[in-house]
Amino acid sequence: MSTLWAFPGQGAQQPGMLQVLPDAPVVQACIEQASAALGEDVRLLDSAEALQSTRAVQLCLLVAGVAASRLLSERGHRPDYVAGLSIGAYAAAVVAGALDFADAVRLVALRGELMQRAYPSGYGMTAILGLDQASVERLLGEVDGPVYLGNINAETQLVIAGSDAAMAAVAERARALGAGGTKRLAISVPSHCALLDGSARALAEAFSGVELRTPRVRYLSSSSARLIRDPQTLRDDLAYNMSRVVDWQATLVTAYERGVRLHLELPPGGVLSGLARRIFDAGQAIAFEGARLDTLDAMLRQEVSRDR
Incomplete structure (x- = not known):
């Protein structure tokens, strides 16, 4: 081992x-x-x-x-x-x-x-909990503004990256779809996209x-x-x-x-x-x-x- x-x-x-x-x-x-x-x-x-x-x-x-x-x-x-x-x-x-x-x-x-x-301000990363990757990627395609999949931490723990406004729109849709939670992370740049x-x-x-x-x-x-x-x-x-x-x-x-x-x-x-x-x-x-x-x-x- x-x-x-x-x-x-x-x-x-x-x-x-x-x-x-x-x-x-x-x-x-x-x-x-x-x-x-x-x-x-x-x-x-x-x-x-x-x-x-x-x-x-x-x-x-x-x-x-x-x-x-x-x-x-x-x-x-x-x-x-x-x-x-x-x-x-x-x-x-x-x-x-x-x-x-x-x-x-x-x-x-x-x-x-x-x-x-x-990206000195207005951008970052947000965790989406309780939805699978396909669901999150579908939501990303529905929102105007720069926002991308950033991290695949677990099957239903994903992180998106982009502008604050676009991430907020995705998070709102995710909660409406049944996400267990969304959390804006302590990251001030849109990493991994x-x-x-x-x-x-x-x-x-x-x-x-x-x-x-x-x-x-x-x-x-x-x-x-x-x-x-x-x-x-x-x-x-x-x-x-x-x-x-x-x-x-x-x-x-x-x-x-x-x-x-x-x-x-x-x-x-x-x-x-x-x-x-x-x-x-x-x-x-x-x-x-x-x-x-x-x-x-x-x-x-x-x-x-x-x-x-």
Whole structure:
């Protein structure tokens, strides 16, 4: 049996998310390394006010995921697979050994700036609960204005992206159709749709000067739900994932079919663990946040002993 380390995307951020990481030297060294690459103190980016910025959110998610992973690695643990939802893919690529952390910090800062600059206000993402994909796509076709399918998180948990007005119209129709709920997410840009094609192309240009290596840990793309080994394919996956639909459900199914039975969600939050429990019915899904390190040690070692 294998383990998957999963890294959350935008919407999982929490004020103080870097401050609550374990006070370990390897964690502090990671924060210092990110600050040096960025030329500013990343500890100042996780306040409630700072997290109004897409750039700050994405940087904090990257740092939190990599710092927690390095702490686990120092304690003798290593994933069999990594995957990240949207911005989480950058932490996954770093942990897989395919992308240098300093390069990831600079690329993520640019990514956030490009997305924020393209849509400073009036756009975002909304979750639709209780309707299947076909129903949601039909509603998208009935509404005037820019709105697209963005995330497939579960069979009946989908996320749309677009203008506030168009999303509100879809949400109203979804509730009338019997949706269990709709929720405007804490995301201020329309991610994972054609509205970000131009920003993705600009980021791809920046990627051209960055070295990527063959992952040392198996990397699952949350866009294609496939394993990526080739550095050029990985470069494309990372640069363009902001404008491609996230199929997290299919990514989890792929992991499960490949023998993964322990899903570990790196910080912050626990939303991905809830989604994984729907798929990992014969396995376990846990979150780093809120768990004792000795408990995580025991669970991860148990999986290693089973593999042997």
